[in-house]
Amino acid sequence: MVDFMLAAVIAAFLNIGLLLVTITTYVQNMRVIRSYYTSGLVLVALLLMIQNVVIVIFWFTLYMDDKALMMSADMVAHYLFAINVIQTIGLSVLVGITRR
Amino acid sequence: MQSYLLNNDFENFQKEFFIFNTLCEQLVIGATVIFPVFSFSTIVPKTIFSFLGSDSEQPQPNPKFKMILWLIIAGTRGGPNRAKILSLIKDTPMNANKISKVLNVDHKTIDHHVKVLSKNDLIVKAEKDYGAEYHLSPIMKENQDALEEIMRKIGTR
Numbered sequence: 001m002v003d004f005m006l007a008a009v010i011a012a013f014l015n016i017g018l019l020l021v022t023i024t025t026y027v028q029n030m031r032v033i034r035s036y037y038t039s040g041l042v043l044v045a046l047l048l049m050i051q052n053v054v055i056v057i058f059w060f061t062l063y064m065d066d067k068a069l070m071m072s073a074d075m076v077a078h079y080l081f082a083i084n085v086i087q088t089i090g091l092s093v094l095v096g097i098t099r100r
Numbered sequence: 101m102q103s104y105l106l107n108n109d110f111e112n113f114q115k116e117f118f119i120f121n122t123l124c125e126q127l128v129i130g131a132t133v134i135f136p137v138f139s140f141s142t143i144v145p146k147t148i149f150s151f152l153g154s155d156s157e158q159p160q161p162n163p164k165f166k167m168i169l170w171l172i173i174a175g176t177r178g179g180p181n182r183a184k185i186l187s188l189i190k191d192t193p194m195n196a197n198k199i200s201k202v203l204n205v206d207h208k209t210i211d212h213h214v215k216v217l218s219k220n221d222l223i224v225k226a227e228k229d230y231g232a233e234y235h236l237s238p239i240m241k242e243n244q245d246a247l248e249e250i251m252r253k254i255g256t257r
Contacts, residue, residue: 025177032180035253037170099177100216 004077005059011084012055018091019049025098048087055084161243169246172220180254181205182213186222186236187251190244193226193235 023045030038062073173179184203188194194202200210214234217223222240226232240247 026175028177029174029179033174033183033250033253035174035250038174041175098175 004081005062005074008077008081008084009056009059011081011088012052012059014088015052015084015091016049016056018088018095019045019052021095022091022098023049048091052084052087055080161246165239165243166246168220169222169243169250172216172222173250176216178209178213181209182217183247183250183254185210185213185217186240186247189223189234190236190247193233195231195233197231199234 023042026038026041026045030042062070173183176182181203185199188199188202196210196214197207199205199214200207203210214223218225218234221237223234224237225234236244
C-alpha cells in the first residue's frame with residue numbers, strides 16, 4: 001500500500017528544492033533590476049517555500065507526537081499528496097521556463 | 101412552496117414562484133447597476149503595472165506586452181543580459197559575434213539569448229545566413245518605452 005503521507009512529504013521536499021532554484025534566479029535578477037516586479041517574484045517564491053516548510057513541520061509533528069492524530073491524518077493523506085504533487089509539476093514547469 | 105405542492109395548491113405555488121423569480125431578476129439587475137461589470141483582462145494589467153510608475157501623458161506601451169517583457173527579463177536566468185542585448189541592437193543592428201564583443205559575454209551565451217529572444221518574437225534575424233544581423237521586431241519597436249523603463253531600473257544599480 002502506498003504511504004500517501006510519506007509521498008506527500010517527499011513531494012514537499014522536492015518543492016523546496018525547486019523553489020530554492022527559483023529563488024536563486026529571482027534574487028540574482030533582483031540584485032540587477034530593483035523593481036516591484038522582481039521583489040514580488042522573490043516574495044511569492046518565499047511564501048511558497050514557507051508553505052512547504054510548514055507542510056514538512058506538520059508531518060514531523062504528526063508522526064512524532066500523536067499516534068491517534070496520525071491515524072486520522074492518514075485517512076486524508078491522499079489529498080495532501082495530490083496538492084503537493086500538483087505543486088511539484090507546476091514548479092517544475094516554472095523552473096524549466098526560468099532556467100531556459 | 102413545499103406546502104403548496106403538498107396541498108395540491110398549484111395556483112398559489114405558481115404565484116409565489118413568479119414573485120420569487122421576479123425578485124431574483126431585480127436583484128441581479130440591481131447588482132449589475134451598483135457593481136458595473138469590468139473585464140478581468142483590463143483590470144489585472146492596470147493593477148499590476150500601476151505601481152511601476154509611468155507618465156500618463158506619454159503613449160503607454162501595451163500592458164500585455166510589457167508583462168511578457170518583464171517576465172522574460174526579470175523572471176528568467178540571464179534576463180538582464182537579454183535586456184542589454186535588446187537595448188544594444190535598438191539603434192544599430194548587430195550580429196551575435198559583435199554583441200558578444202561589446203557586452204564582453206561568451207559567444208555561446210549570446211547565441212542562446214538571441215535564440216530565446218527570436219523565439220519570443222522580440223528580435224528578428226536579417227535574411228543573410230552567415231553573420232546575420234539582428235534587429236528589433238516590429239512589436240518590440242512599438243513598445244520600446246517598456247524596455248527603456250526596465251533599462252532605467254538596471255541603470256540604477
